[in-house]
Structure formats: structure tokens, C-alpha cells
Amino acid sequence: MSSVHIRDVRKSFGTFEVLHGVTVPIEDGEFVVLVGPSGCGKSTLLRMLAGLENITSGTISIGDRVVNNVQPKERDIAMVFQNYALYPHMTVRDNMGFSLKLRGAKSEEIDTGVKRAAEILALTPLLERYPRQLSGGQRQRVAMGRAIVRDPQVFLFDEPLSNLDAKLRVAMRTEIKELHQRLRTTTVYVTHDQIEAMTMADKIVVMHDGIVEQMGSPLELYDRPENQFVAGFIGSPAMNFLKGKIKVNGSASFEGPNGVKLPLKTAPANSDGKPVVYGVRPEHFTIADDGAEAEIVVVEPTGSETQVFAKIGGEQVVAVFRERHQFSPGDKVRLKPDPSLVHLFDETTGKRLNS
């Protein structure tokens, strides 16, 4: 186990820079999730950690050692690939024992290592099978087993669940988290699925176009996104954004599209008339008499909650209610955002304005 420090790391492929100075501190035993839209450079960063890509500038250290010029095999990391990369011609046992075998371990030592990992992952009955004879979830576990056997300083996962069906994905998510709680090995986990990030991470790093947009615990990101990108990326259904202006006369309020008035608890100093983006999460709407008038477009009950798509001042928003309202399309309701949970962003820079 070890801490990992990524300091101002840049990466270029030819003249094309894909990472523009990324700094991420990772503590010993922490479960860090790198999340971001496709093509933002998550895999590239992870592969640089593993030593599969070289580092254009900046430093990466594992423990106290800068590993920029350390061979992958000397970095003491294990990686689970998106396509698992199991050796097709080796049994599960040989796949898991391969790294020990290469290190020249004795066969009893390999056996104990493989057995321990197989027990942790419930793979014991499958040890003699070949990868082709396994289901997707089983292969996924073998790939993790191969990493566990190594007993590395750091685990790296690159979208390990994206090839699985929805149900298995949820099950494996829990399994990986449990595994981490048990082994306490520093883990860096890449995904583009923000729910995976929210449920698994100690710390989430939101990346976008080669930079880190924000870093923090899942709830920090949820409660206090630093910018509009993070606000829109974290949370499902996504946060509603309405463009408009701040109005301060006596008390602060927000004037949205077509003159819709929405409440604000406070406004930043000297911001009367400032164009802003008003963000409110779907679950922070309530039905209230002093709310903004909205026309219901679609109602989607999921059982535990109801998603309501409605139009406020001509703009479509989503609201989620736990209680079972009897709405039908075309109904007029009054939706009120909870003013203490509203987010304000600068219209041009996207930066958070309220505290």
C-alpha cells in the first residue's frame, strides 16, 4: 500500500496535447475514481500511472519514489483492463499465477497465492477453466484475481464494468467496494459512469478535456460543484440549468426565461442584473403555492419515485418526487426550488458564484 502523487502531469501524442497539467494527490488506501466524458484523458492518465505511456512532463510518484522512469514491472501496480486481457491459452489458475511464475516464485507459493485470491473472489470451482468457458462477470473476477494475487501497492481499474449488463454491474460494483474495504489497497478507478463514481469513491476526480474540473468526496461534489460542468455531470437525472439575470431590490431573486421568477436565498455582492445560470437539482423541487408556474409534459413513475418533465417559462426541466402525485400531461403545477439548495454559475465562465 502506498500513496500516489500526480503533479502537473502533461501528455502529448505528437503535437496534440491531451492532458494539460493534471495534479491529483492520492492518499494511502484511498479509493479514487477518475470520471469524465469519453475522450477526456482518463485512460491515458491511468496508463501513465501504470507505465504503459510515458510522461511528457510533470511527475508521478508512488510512495516516496518518482516513477517517471521506472519500468512498469518495478512500479508494483496491478491493472484490470476494460477488456480484461486474460491470457486465452491459460487456465484461470495459470492466468492468476502468471505474475508469480514470472517472478520465479516456487510452485507452492503460487498455489497459496492463487488459492487465497480465488477464495476471496469465489473462483475456486473455476480454476481449471479457460477464459472462453467463463461468463463476462466471471472473467471480470478473474481479471481482479490476477491483480489481487500480486498484492500490489496500487490497483488500477480501467472501466472494468462497462462490458457487463446492468444488473451484474451493480453487483460487481458492490463486490469491488467490499474488496477494497477488505484489502485497503490504494485504488485508482476509471469510469465514465457518474453513478459508479458516486457509489464507490472516497474521492472523485472529475476530468474534462484533459484538465481536472474538481476533486472531492462524492457528496462535496454533489452539494457544492465548483462549476457548471461538474454540476451537470454529477447527479442523475442531471441538474436543471436556467439562464437569466439576478435581481436585487430589497431581497435577491432570479429572473429566468420569459420573466419567470425563482427564489434566491442571497445574491453575490454587486450582482444586480448580472447574467447567470441558475442550477437546481431535480430532487430539490417541491410543489408549493408560491412556486413558478409549470406545465407538465411527461410523467415517468419508476416506483420509488416519479420523474416529472415540465416546462417553466418555455424551458424544459426535470423534477423528481418521492411522493406519488397524480399528474397528467398538460396539468399546470407550481414548482418551487429549495432556495438554500440552489446553485448559481457565471454565464460565461461557468464558475460557481454562490457560497
Added chain:
Amino acid sequence: MADIALTPAKAKAEIREATAWDQVKHNRNWLGFWFMMPAMAFLIFFLAYPLGLGIWLSFTDTKIGRVGQFIALENYEWLWDDAIFWLSVFNTLLYTFVASAIKFGIGLYLALLLNEHMPFKAILRAAVLIPFIVPTVLSALAFWWIFDSQFSIISWSLRHLGLIDHNINFLGDPTWARICVIFANIWRGVPFVAITLLAGLQTVSPSLYEAATLDGATRWQMFRHITYPLLTPIIAVVMTFSVLFTFTDFQLIWAMTRGGPVNATHLMATLSYQRAIIAGQLGEGAAISSAMIPFLLAAIMVSWFGLQRRKWQQGENND
């Protein structure tokens, strides 16, 4: 309403005895048979018939211009006591084993090399194919000149370098002649092996190498534990073909040495041609050719069983 009333009558009309023609039309086996006919006719006409005829000829004393009589195994008894025949068997085996082994070695090396990232990769890959696209006889003639006793460029160069003082009689000396024809065969055969193995190498997922890198494998260990085992099915196929082509080689030898000197480079194929066509002893020539069949079958069996044992390739592939 009218439709509903009409439907039963129509249905009834359709239920009639199936004619023989209907049965043929609907019987998948029959249909399959008809679809197979062209291919089968082709195979019978161009493969089975000549093969059968050849074997039949080997049991007769047919000569060119004279229909022969059935003489059972007499041709084979003759051959059994024929030292030249046994020399040609030895030559063929030597030629096949040495050339195939070296072709495999060089081919694999080239394939691994061409699979690396390097400048001018596409051009180099194309260049490797050149020996393969030059017609055999043309390259044989070129080699004939290269190894000529008087005008050989090799002798000339070595002489001018002062390494030898008179020309090497490449195709006149039995040992040199064997080395030369084997060399020419290797030159011609390497591209096939190299390009096929390269195709095989490219099917190996790069992430396997990445995983192995992280598992701590050296370059050699990656080759030994990943590339080689994953390549074995292709190796088996390509080497079977290589062995079959080499074993039955005719053109190169005939154009370069005609089997000489003193039969040192006679292969079974060239000896068969010499006896059957040049000397007119069709029966005996056919017997020499037929004697190749057991060797070829053995080669095919080896690769067949070699190919079958790959357990990891069996089972469902759902990735």
C-alpha cells in the same frame, strides 16, 4: 365476410398429396446434394481422377505411346532395389526438413520484426513479398546464374575480395548443389511463412502484452508464454503447407540442376518426371509419385493432431 367464407376452401385446396418433385424441393439433404454437385464434380474431375489415374498407372507397365498391362506391385519392387530412388527419397527428406526448419526460423524472425513499430514498415512488408511474386522459374534462372560455375557473382566477389583463388563449382559439386537448391527454396518460401505468421501476430490483442508487461514479463518471456502459444495454430497450418510445397517441389530443382550432379539433388518429383516423361516409363514414374503419398499423409496427420489439441480454443467465445 366474403374473405372469411373463402379461406377454408382455399386452405383445403392446398392440402394435397406432396408430389415427388415437392419432396425433392423440400428435402434439405437433396437440396444440399444439388448445391454440392458443382464443387464435387470439380474435385472429382481435377483432383480425384488424376490421382486415381496416377495410382492406377503405377500398377501397370505403361510407356509413352503404349497402353500398359496390370503388373501389380512390380514397379514398386523395382524401386525397392533402386539406389537412385532411395537417394531421391533421402534428398527429398533432407531438402524438406532443412528448408522448412530454416524457413520457419527466418519467417518467424521476420514476422516479429515487421510487427514492431519501425520506419518504412509498409515498404518493408511489401519488400518481403517480392520473392513470392517472382515466378518460380524466373527466380530459379536467376539463381542458376548466381551459382553458375563460370559467371557466378558470388565466386567473382569472393575472388575479388581475395578470399578464394578459383571459382566455386556451386552446382557441380554434390554438397554445394544441395546447399544451393535449399538456399533458393528458402529464399522463395520465406515470404509465405513470414506474411502468414505476421497476420497471426496481428490477431494477438495488444492488451495481452500490456497485461504481461505489468505482470513483469521480459520480451523473451512475452514471446515464450504469450506470442508463441497463441501462434501455434497458425504455425501448424503454415508449416504444413510449407512442408507440402517443399516436399513436392519440382520447378526450382528442374530449372537449376535437373537433379544433378550425379542425382545429388534429385527429389522424388523430379525423378518421377525424368522417368515418366523424359524416359517414357509412365508406370515407373507414377510409382515414384505414388510413393510420395504416405509421406504427405503423414505430414498432414501430424499437423491435424497438432491442431486438435488446443483446448483453450474450444468452447463458447462471447467476448
